[in-house]
Amino acid sequence: MIPGEIVPAPGTLTLNEGKQAITLHVQNTGDRPVQVGSHYHFYEVNEGLAFDRERARGMRLDIPAGTAVRFEPGAGRDVQLIPLGGKRVVWGFNAMVSGPLERKTAARKSAAKKSAPKQAAPKKPTPKAKKKHARRR
Template identity: 50%
Template sequence: MASGSSTGPGAVRTAEGTIVLNGDRSESERISLHIVNTGDRPVQIGSHLHLPDANTALEFDRAAAHGFRLDIPSGTSRRFEPGASRDIAAVAFQGARRIPGIQIKSNGGVL
């Protein structure tokens, strides 16, 4: 994010210099994924969504994405229009990395 300031509602004010997102993460805590929206509607992924739990219209390697989220500023998202594809950067969740998931299998287990 560039340094600078703005005014008014929703203003973002940062200190001088450069802010490095997730700068404390090692290379083993980072991956790149190619995501394609195979659906007929736009889909957004929020900054802290566990990637394998994203809309099933998004096609990507969900097994590789287990334990990861988008490497974007907190509170933001990425939008995928129908048919659109994009390479994205992802970072591993920190802490205990217990991610219960939001999608439930027909047998009651988490995907």
């Protein structure tokens, strides 16, 4: 045996058996590649990916743990999604849910961000103010 070597058991492993899967077409509308990991809440992926987000709520990619799917700029592909397991409470990611998935009031962070008023940039000091604080030699 080589240190760090992985020796799988003989036979076939069936991943995500019994989970209700859906297939969505995803298009990368951005100019950069986007990579999505196996357990990322697909609803909250990069906004450059165009797909039916509502259908992806509470779902993750149906791929082996620790792997990812890469979406090249301008390219589209079909992906299979399965429901997140466990208590179905989502925290982090892009904070679009931040709580139980079954809660109906969860709003998308990006929608709130886009509708929020823009804050004015801090005012730059006037030349007088700069002189006032200038160090004398």
